[in-house]
Amino acid sequence: MESAITRAVVHVIANMHHNFREDLTIDDIAQAAGFSRFHLTREFTHLIGVSPRRFLRAIRFEEAKRLLSDSRLNIAEISHTVGYSSVGTFSSCFKSCTGITPSAYRLLRSTAPLAAGEDPHRDAGAPTAPTTLHGHVQAPAGDQSGVVFVGLFPAPFPQGHPVRCTVLPRPGAFVLDNVPTGKWYVLARSVTQRTGEGRQVRHTPTVGGFGPITASADHAPEPVVLRLYRVNLATLRLCSTAQQGLHPAPAGS
DNA sequence: GAGAAATCGCATGGATGTCG
């Protein structure tokens, strides 16, 4: 049984996805949800792991990254498209969020499309711990989950490309090789399978997460267990960006 | 030299702790 505040948070997330291009304020969002901004901010941060403002910013940057990769719009047009009225703000925030400037990001994507496992955030000279992460994905009871995407992210939500990822034909054991040094979150999502005739097999999508885990050259992370749970469509939008980054790749790439 | 993009300083609004 979902609480009122949980439903409100789900509503807020859906609202953010629909209106991120507009000048949304926490007061507007809270008022729409029927709670004070104080209470909504507290509960949102508790449930999601990041504040509403940071979450909204992440949505905007996901759209910005898509436009930088797929469109010919200049930086100013993209900054306005995703809700920033100042190119300067957009540029500086993009750099603080991703580690590179918007133009550098576009150049990177145009000259060498990212393969799964490549991380534009990582300093090319930074040491990479030869660490392997082992884990197991568990489907909820009675669920016939199909293909499962498993990704390693720097945040508790799937922002940007995964640092490492793999694809499983069904819930079960997985291995992520060459895990870089740092603190990471393991996020998973199952997707629908197709029948032989190309028709969708209908079942409830599931997601799961674990973390943070710490990886270093002298500290291999413990094996993790990801329990998938069923989500409604509004919550699922949280994970929509994961699939953009989780290109099918050999396990452990 | 012109246009595009990045940087910087300041003002504003959001995040957080505490109390009712």
Next chain:
DNA sequence: CGACATCCATGCGATTTCTC
């Protein structure tokens, strides 16, 4: 669950730097 106080992250816009 709401209100208040305080700190600080974010956004704006002017300025500077870069590229052609």
